[in-house]
Amino acid sequence: MTRPDGPFDDRTPPVDPWATVDRPVPTVYLGDPDATASFSGSNRTTRLPAPDPGPQVSPSASTVHLPADDNPTVRAAGELRFGPGVPVAPQPTPAWPAAAPAKRPRPVWRRLVSVLSSLLTLALVVVAGFYLWQRLRPLEVESVTVAVPRPAGTRCNVTVDVVATVHTNGRSGVLRYQWFRTDAEPGTMLTEQIGTGQRTAALTLHWTFDGTGRTTETATLNLIEPSPIQAGTKVAYNCRRG
Template sequence: MTRPEEPIDDRTLPAPADPWKTIDRPVPTVNFGDPDATVHVSPADRTAYLPGPNPTASTVHIPPTAPTLHADVTAQTVRAQGETRFGPGVPPAPVATPAWPETATAGRPRPLWRRVVSLLSTLLTLALVVVIGLYVWQQFRPLVVESAAVAVPQPAGNRCNVTVDVVATVHTNGRRGVIRYQWLRSDAGPGALLTEQVGSGQRIATLTLKWTFTGVGTTTETATVNIIEPSPLQSSTDVTYRCRRG
């Protein structure tokens, strides 16, 4: 129903705005020109000024729907392999330190007398080491039996019922040690194991066997000294006994 006093408005009302059409609307793209230029965006009038010979000609007006943009392309830029990163959070690229030039030192030959003194010192040191080594080896090397000889200093002759001394003379290297030995007689079994103590510097040791003969007759026997330690060695001699009492 209309009132007669009011004019009739026959204009068509516009269709209501669809709110879904504003969702996911792409933001307008603004090209700033030179990629190395600095862009200052003011939030008041949303106007971007680009550097150039004519600043008024490089003014870009951003629509109201565009967000406020603060860009500073003058910050540090790092270019990696296949990737470019820039901004205040990117660490600065390391700067290669120049290498110090190598200086060649000219070698000066030593004087002749210094070389002679060095040679003599080396020879003296070597001789001293050899002498000390020989001394230590002489002091700590073990006892060695070098040779042995057995003899009868006073033979029995024509005496009857006599005791003969059989003496073994043993030559050593002069070191301290113990000789272990036994006497072997041809008329009996092996004798007991005996020992002889040798002092330091003693190069001759005397081992004595007392062999007693009794009865009437003539015989020739053999006495052998058998050295067991420090190295095996044997030496023998003949002992003759004659008794013609009748």
């Protein structure tokens, strides 16, 4: 039996029984066919998809404008600034609106037709308004006159007609009136219907005188509606019998 020259070292690592086995290289699938991880001995290589580089900021840029935020961030030559107080780029001045193209002048005959049409329309409006005003205006009394068409003269026991002529505006309505005589009490209330277009109305008082003698009385028309008006005249009676 031969004795070893050196001391016995029992720390020699054991031989890996799988080291001599030709096994396939393990592959790890990470969801992408192009992403594999190969492990072969001490050389372990992992191939993954290249990450999205994202937006690149050039170091030479002095300012980077980001979306509006309460605390903007500015990168200037490799320096980042956060928080308020960072200067904001001025807003561009709005451009002046473009001038509208000049319109061609209208022909003279078209302007003349437009003026005539406007005048005709105005005239029609005035006429229609006046007509409606005439139709809708109420009855009005313009004047009243009282007269004795046939005086009694020297006749005896005679009836004298006292006629009051009322001038109106031609509108329809009702006249309300009464007669006053100096020798009697006020008469009863009477009415007279006025038609459309009727400009005058005759109101007659029949006054009868009897006996002999001479007298002068007064007959007065007291118009109450549509407006209060009074008008009167003298009535003479002279009867001489021998």
